[in-house]
Amino acid sequence: MINSHDILETINMIDNENLDVRTITMGISLLDCIDDDIDKACDKVYDKICRYAKDLVKTGENISKDYGIPIIHKRIAVTPIAMLAAACPTKNPVKFAKTLDKAAAEVGVNFVGGYSALVHKGFAQGDYALIESIPEALASTECVCSSVNIGSTKAGINMDAVAKMGRVIRKSAELTADRDCIGAAKLVVFCNAPEDNPFMAGAFHGPGEPDCVINVGVSGPGVVRAALAKAGDCNITEVADIVKKTAFKITRAGMLVAREASKRLSVPFGIVDLSLAPTPAIGDSVAYILEEMGLEQCGAHGTTACLALLNDAVKKGGVMASSHVGGLSGAFIPVTEDAGMIEAARSKALTLTKLEAMTAVCSVGLDMIAIPGDTPADIISGIIADEAAIGMVNSKTTAVRLIPAIGRQAGEELNFGGLLGKGPIMDINPKSPSKFIARGGRIPAPMQSLKN
């Protein structure tokens, strides 16, 4: 029989510590929708998404009710649209984005990811046109998210794509300047992008994935922080153990939801993504966990070490709780989506350079960071290249999601509302890398790629 302590602990986690399952993401392959007539291709895409995902939202809500655990998002990830755009090279791929948006509205999901291209080794047919169309696609849709993989440990870094993405990020912000530049908040530039990531904005359904799959992203920074607070003055080994035990419980809840969603929707289960994903809600912050470990404020010296411990312990606890683990799996540090990070950035305790160091030991990268509106595209490309280099050399995923705040300066704020949050515009180093970026070409894959 279950003991009452365990029951009350779970209920306390849900009621007071923001325990939730962050997302059930259905991955749908669109490879069978490829057609050289873009109208036919779009019709097939719309029909397939609506057919496969028609019960996704309702099923998520029912599972949430049965088990009493909130499931915040139900989302869809699709095959990188560049693969579909390749078949109709003379047409504007934005039509695909509008189709995805329409299908998302029809089935009731809040985001659909996969307006994407994988160009880590070079541009194939369709890639170039798709990347060019990203700003317009993001400005003219509500729910569509975009990502571009520009580097990998195996392939090196495609510097032509890096240069291009600097311009695309700026343009995405410019076209949505009247909406706090939200276009750029829906665009991620990856190195080593995972093919089964359930989290937005970087989710897409990789070409190696099955026809349809259910991936689940867990969360729970508030639960981890509360567990550390209860433990009081213990040593750092005990801190790691507490994080592991808590991550195990959180992940088991996610695994249960994943198994149940897979059964009820008759779709194979893919992976659970063991992530600590913060929200702007007070108490749901990764920064507060780091502060609970003993930092005066997130960004202080010691932050990278605390984050490394946290990231590792989350994986160690979570990996035993799920039969298949994947996606990004680790701690997220999106600045505008984390109450503690927002405060730390406002007080300048947390800087862009510190964040870059933190990305070497956490699960993603420079995420949801507002930068001055007059930042040139070359500097954005320089930031992307640095971040991709960290990912490439360390055989890990890194990502860049920067929001140039058009018409605003460092110290002012952007406010996206909802889960994307708000935050101060952070200072950047204004020295120019433009000659380096203009060289183009490809950074060769590092020695780490030669494992065979």
Add this chain to the structure above:
Amino acid sequence: MNAVITVLGKDNVGILANVSNECAQAGANIIEVTQSVLQGMFAMIMFVDISACTVPFSELVDKLTAKGEDMGVKIHVMHEDIFNAMHKI
């Protein structure tokens, strides 16, 4: 197939009766109850067998949650699998 009903809040007359009555109407059979009142705070954990429920489980959840709101207490109704998953290896 069991569910766990927890009730937490300020003590009042008839909390147990109301919850039991809702269970009976839904065909949920009570198999264990632990209840205490400490300094005016009512706390109850109830295990019910829902295999012979005459209404969908989600309806029982809604009814009991609403009942809790009427009585000024917090009622959670959750399938026992969530506790087994989180607390047992």
